[in-house]
Amino acid sequence: MRTVVVVGASLAGLYAARELRAQGFDGRLVVVGAEPHQPYDRPPLSKEFLAKDDADGGGQGERQLALCDPEEITELAAEWILGTRACALDARGRGVVLDDGRALAADGVVIATGASARRLPGPSYAGVHVLRTLDDARALRADLTRGPRRVVVIGGGFIGAETTSSCAALGHDVTVVEAAPLPLAAQLGAELASVCARLHARGGARLLTGVGVAALRGAPGGPEAAVTGVELADGRLLPADVVVVGIGAIPNTGWLVGSPLAVADGVLCDDGCVTALPQVVAVGDVARVGGVRAEHWTSATEQPRVAVRNLLAGRTVEAARPLPYFWSDQYGSRVQFAGRRGEGDTVRVIEGSPDVLDEGGLLAVYERAGRTTAALSIDRARPFMKVRRALAAAWAADATGGGFAA
Secondary structure (H helix, E strand, O other), X not given: OOEEEEEOOOHHHHHHHHHHHHOOXXXXXXXXEOXXXXXXXXXXXXXXXXXXXXXXXOOHHHHHHEOOOHHHHHHHXXXXXXXXXXXXXXXXXXXXXXXXXXXXXXXXXXXXXXXXXXXXXXXXXEOEXXXXXXXXXXXXXXXXXXXOOEEEEEOOOHHHHHHHHHHHHOOOEEEEEEOOOOOXXXXXXXXXXXXXXXXXXXXXXXXXXXXOEEEEEEOOOHHHOXXXXXXEXXXXXXXXXXXXXXXXXXXXXXXXXXXXXXXXXXXXXXXXXXXXXXXXXXXXXXXXXXXXXXXXXXHHHHHHHHHHHHHHHOOOXXXXXXXXEEEEEEOOEEEEEEEOOOOOOEEEEXXXXXXXXXXXXXXXXXXXXXXXXXXXXXOOHHHHHHHXXXXXXXXXXXXXXXXXXX
């Protein structure tokens, strides 16, 4: 291969560029990014970044988000085309068309375009935010620094919970609205989701569950009117100066319409991140690898090694099967989860108590037919790592990802 184009200057895109050089590719490397920024770390955006004060203009918080320094940028010897979107992949997968009219010929393409935050339908109001990008975080932080705010967070998933935690820590009055009976029940199951739900009360935020949002309300004043409240499906109206919408993300695949690639909630790939075209691979939040699309930091950092190996080989020679793992920092606690919980799995608490989280946290495992399938930790990092290592070893040895014998 003489030219490889990485579409997406994301975490996954950066790791793909690193792997290309590490695995011996010495040709032309082009990285295309829709945002004007060099690759940066997204997890802190909903956590410490919101609480940092860059009012002095130093930008220290943003510099700490950078995933690579100038020295590495030089060593990668890549061409960076930032602030420009890819708008098409040609019919043979041998080129990428940009929205400024340029066409980049390529022998190989890595798709790492990530996902975009879902938005609520209806009118747009000032004070309504999503939180996915650095620019999103800048705008939200600007609103949060204007004095005490009444904040409504729509969606009790990890982004919603982390944002709520940050807003509460800043002294704002915060309410979380979650349509499901419990936030995170789909990921954790009802028993342990209820434990995590209690973190909101501990942190001073209100949690409303089992109710959806009917509409946002705003003051009169045209398209730039400010949000004033959130109307719930049961008729209640929550006053709001700031609204954060955290209702999931949509993979960025629109630019692939008309290409030979199959798209269904992400770019469809085999177990090795290879698409229908062997010279095109996909990684990170946009990739549906082996039937699963995982929006986790570990997937974005572990998939590129395998994807690049298969790209350079011209066929799938290795599968990417990282153990699912994610973490979340909320109200001074670290929540960690590893594995894959299945319906019907039973929960066994190994350490701590679900009822007394303030006394050292909790470590619990999910079990099925005598095997551990997943684990959840709240402030029990050391014993959790031991369970995670055992899960990872069993995951690698078991093609079904069935866990390890307890």
